[in-house]
Amino acid sequence: MAATFVEGWDFVQTLGEGAYGEVRLLINKDSGEAVAVKIINPNRNLSSAQLVRKEVCIHRMMNHTNIIKFYGCRADAGIQYLFLEYAEGGELYDRIEPDIGIPECQAHHYFTQLIVGVEYLHQMGVAHRDLKPENILLDSRDNLKISDFGLATLFRNRGQERKLFKRCGTVPYIAPEVRNCNEYEAQPADLWSCGIILVALLAGELPWDEPRDHCLDYGLWKKGSYSQAPWKKIMNIPLELLKKILQENVSKRYTIGQIKKDPWFRSNYSNSIKSPLHSGHRVKRMRTSDDIVGASSSPHLTSLSQPDPQNTDWNTSFSEESKTPSCAAVQHLMNGLSLSQPAQFDQMLLNDLSQTPAGSQNPLQRLCKRLTRITTNCDMECTISNLIENINLLNYQVKRIDTLQVTVSTTDRRGNRLKFKIIVMTYSFEKTVIDFRLAKGDGLEFKRCFRRIRDKLGDIVIKNTCPEKR
CATH class of the missing domain: 3.30.200.20 (Phosphorylase Kinase; domain 1)
Structure with missing residues (x-):
């Protein structure tokens, strides 16, 4: 309940x-x-x-x-x-298909809104310092929402700007000067992160592990080599914009004003945009x-x-x-926050779906929209047994927390720790919903793991179905 x-x-x-x-x-x-x-x-x-x-x-x-x-x-x-x-639409990374990305028109839709949001932050004198798809949410109307200001700071106070010195952020998304310099300008560093997000949207992968000379992928980019992934997946017009944003020389890096004048940014894709998670219920x-x-x-x-x-x-x-x-x-x-906490405070998903806090709605319809959610054709215990067996075959560390939850830990392709939770819910007789949720690590790597587990489950997964009303 x-x-x-x-x-x-x-x-x-x-x-x-x-x-x-x-x-x-x-x-x-x-x-x-x-x-x-x-x-x-x-x-x-x-x-x-x-x-x-x-x-x-x-x-x-x-x-x-x-x-x-x-x-x-x-x-x-x-x-x-x-x-x-x-934000009912969930996280931006959930929309990105690993190694593929999303349609260019959809990437344009999100990127233009991202730049407008970042422009507002900078006008307010705020640097976000951790822009990445995991910190970007979507509402039910597919509008982008910047979130998580845990690393944000003010770089402008009463009209006076200061340089920043704290090295923070998520390594593949941070600008080179954040790692290499004693101090750096706030606005160009945020815009570099926006450029990396655009690469992820268009290509479904990140361009490098970190923007340093010892990184082969970054070295090729600096030399102007664009024949390898992810650049070969990106059309010429948005690629030209990325060349201007991902400039190591801060003085040559595009500003927001220059980005907004770019031909690709100014393109009109309005008739092509359709949310992949459009829902009849909100x-x-x-x-x-x-x-x-x-x-x-x-x-x-x-x-x-x-x-x-x-x-x-x-x-x-x-x-x-x-x-x-x-x-x-x-x-x-x-009011007074007179809390009535359950004995197991982590057990937040519904087990008995017949109990609905908001009238006769199916509780699954109120869940945050995710593409990392699947339905099986067997009951809960059968589903969990299949999950654990196949996760072990993938050599991931798996631990059953309780009757509803499983935690999975592994190491991604960059050697970084990746952890996610799997929550199993009864949907109807002999149907079970499996909800995958990232706990720690990179969103694209998480989706790669999700895809491997989904494929391993094979015939028990009901194809092209979702418990949410579409």
Whole structure:
């Protein structure tokens, strides 16, 4: 059954996990409206409390269509709760087919929205510093939403810009100067990451392990060799743009203004775009300023000073009226947070699908849309037995956590650790849903593992079916 958070609100699914906590989907039992809750336990890492306060200070300033909305935060019994917009479309990496990518028109759709979102961040003086498909979400309308401001920082304060010195981010996506220089400019570094994301969208793979001279793939790129993957998969016009964005010389790297004038960026693909996960059913998300008739789509820029994490109020409601969602402002951020936690707090997915918090909806229809979800033609125990047997054949480390969950660990092609969870749910008589969720590592490598496991399961997988209503 669903796990109760506070009276009237149920946890339905764990949406993602991180070093200091996880993000869960919260559903109002009466209205069916949804909100994402980032739950952070500072006791896991003594330095996390300060980092989270900085994240809150930065995220609460944001108000843009292509940025995940920040509704407010609360603290209770040492646990910190951040209430965020729920992105029903899931993570961007889930849309990318490994070694193939996505159609160019769809890549253009996401990339143009990404640049608009990053432009807003930079106008606000914020550098994200960890842009990658795992930190980019999609809503039910296929709009891109930049998320996870855990490594973000301000590079502009009262009109004065500063260079950054902290080496952070995800290695294949970081700019070369982040690794090689004592200090670097914020905006070009973020734009380099956007270029790597575009490569992943168009080719389904990353161009190199890291942008350093000892890396063969990066060395070939610097020499102007484009006859090998991933470049040979990319058409000439977007490739020309990538040559300008992935310039090692920062002074020659394209700015946002130059990117927006590029012929490929300005191309019109509007008639070709169709979301691969279009659904006839949608969760009611919290109402934001994007839904208000007559609301301006352009960001309202204010003069910002460096936020002080020490002064963060952990019992905040909504700082702007335009950000206020319905459901009485998420029950005024859950009032006193009188939590009713289940004995097994990790067991968030539904086992008994006959119990539905929002009327007669199928609970699976409320789950975050994922392409890494399959249906089998056998019962739960048969499905789990087949899963474990075939995962062992692939030489992955597998551990059964409980009746519903399995964790899998392995090493990816770059030698980095990859960990994901598999949650098994009863869908109907002799049908079972298997939900794969990345816990740690690269999203494309995770999808490669998912594909191998899916293929190993063979005949028990029901082809071209999904429990969600299409």
